[in-house]
Amino acid sequence: MEKNKILQIFQRFWLTQKQGEIFLFLYQYGKNPASIVAKWVWMERTNTYKSLKKLVYKWIIAELSIKWIKYFFISDKKIFSHKIEEEKKNLQEKQKHLPLLESEFIKLDKNETSPLPSMRFFQGKEEMKYFFEDIYNTVRESWYVMIKMFASNTLENKTTNSSIFLDYSWDFIKKLKKNKINIEVYLGNGILNLESIIKSYNIDELENLPASSSAIQMYLFWDFIYIAIFKSVPFWIKIESQEFAQMLHFLFKNIHTKN
Numbered sequence: 001m002e003k004n005k006i007l008q009i010f011q012r013f014w015l016t017q018k019q020g021e022i023f024l025f026l027y028q029y030g031k032n033p034a035s036i037v038a039k040w041v042w043m044e045r046t047n048t049y050k051s052l053k054k055l056v057y058k059w060i061i062a063e064l065s066i067k068w069i070k071y072f073f074i075s076d077k078k079i080f081s082h083k084i085e086e087e088k089k090n091l092q093e094k095q096k097h098l099p100l101l102e103s104e105f106i107k108l109d110k111n112e113t114s115p116l117p118s119m120r121f122f123q124g125k126e127e128m129k130y131f132f133e134d135i136y137n138t139v140r141e142s143w144y145v146m147i148k149m150f151a152s153n154t155l156e157n158k159t160t161n162s163s164i165f166l167d168y169s170w171d172f173i174k175k176l177k178k179n180k181i182n183i184e185v186y187l188g189n190g191i192l193n194l195e196s197i198i199k200s201y202n203i204d205e206l207e208n209l210p211a212s213s214s215a216i217q218m219y220l221f222w223d224f225i226y227i228a229i230f231k232s233v234p235f236w237i238k239i240e241s242q243e244f245a246q247m248l249h250f251l252f253k254n255i256h257t258k259n
Contacts, residue, residue, distance in 0.1 A: 003024065006020070006024065007020040007021065007024075010023065013080050013083070014058065014060075014083075015055075015060075016051075018041060018043060018047075018051055019051055019054070019055055021041040022037055022041055022048070022051055022052060022055065022061075023055065023060065023061065023074070025037055025040045025041060026061060026072060026073055026074050027074055027077070030073055030074075031064075031071045031072070031073035032071060032072060032073070033069050033070060033071055033072070034048050034049040034052055034070065034072065037052065037072065052072050055072075056072070059079075059083075060079055060083075061073065061074055061075070062074070062075040117239050117240060117241035117244060118239070118240040118241070119237065119238065119239050119240075120134075120237070120238040121235065121236070121237055121238075122134075122235060122236040122237075122238075123233065123234075123235040123236075124233055124234070124235075125234060127236070128234065128236075131226070131228065131236040131238075132169060132171070132172040133172075134226075134238060135147075135172065135219055135226050136172055136175055136176070138224055139176070139181060139221060140179070142221070142222050142224075144181065144221045144222055145180065145181055145182065146181070146182045146183075146184065146221065147176070147181065147182075147183055147184070147219055147220065147221040148183075148184045148186065148219070148220040148221065148248075148249075148252050149183050149184065149185050149186065149217065149218070149219050149220075150186040150187075150188065150197075150216075150217065150218040150220070150252070151185070151186070151187055151188065151215070151216070151217045151218075152188040152194060152215050152216045152217070153187045153188055153189050153190075154188070154189070154190045154191060154193060154194060184199065184252070185199070185200045186198070186199055186200075186252055186255055187200060188216075197255050198255065199252075199255045213230070214229065214230065214231055215229075215230045216228065216229055216230075217230075218248075220245065220248050220249065220252070222245065223240055223241060223242045223245045224238070224239070224240055224245065225238075225239040225240075225241070225244060225245055225248065226238050226239075227239070
């Protein structure tokens, strides 16, 4: 068999092209130092030495020192046959332990903890448009036909109003009406602080909702919660969390409807 074919077979036995050439040389010429091996395989001496050490590490060749010079040689001409037998034993051992490993994975799956909620933040008036667009697009993509809206509605919150907010929010509400997506409104009423929460289907009340002085609005549907907080620099938060959303759905379900 010609040399190139042998080298190709060596590559199936964990050897690179150069490692195969080194093995063939040692097989034919026996014990030699790295300097002689390097000349025969046309490799730089340092690289040859590194390749030899890798073969020693893999137990494919052996080494010994004679008068401070390291010599490399093949101690077992049936090394590849022995390697295959060793690999078979290792594979059998792995197959024996595989069912145990898979049963442990099943336990881990059952005990899996809930992932952290997915969150996105919006900040400043310039991102107000994207906040409402994100709500609208998510509602449409989820094929949802009802969303819940909570809004704080106190005298303290009503010191000023934001026309920019009204422009974006009313455009958003018009889109919902056009696509027959209903809104349940929950108003947190009071003089200065929240004193009660009532449920209302009167969409016209939304026009007078505050959008300043720490007013809070929240939009809830499916597993999504959008929270808007109107301060000197307003900010908005989008949260996707099944557990959090289920709790809020339960709370709103038990709020009385406005007469």
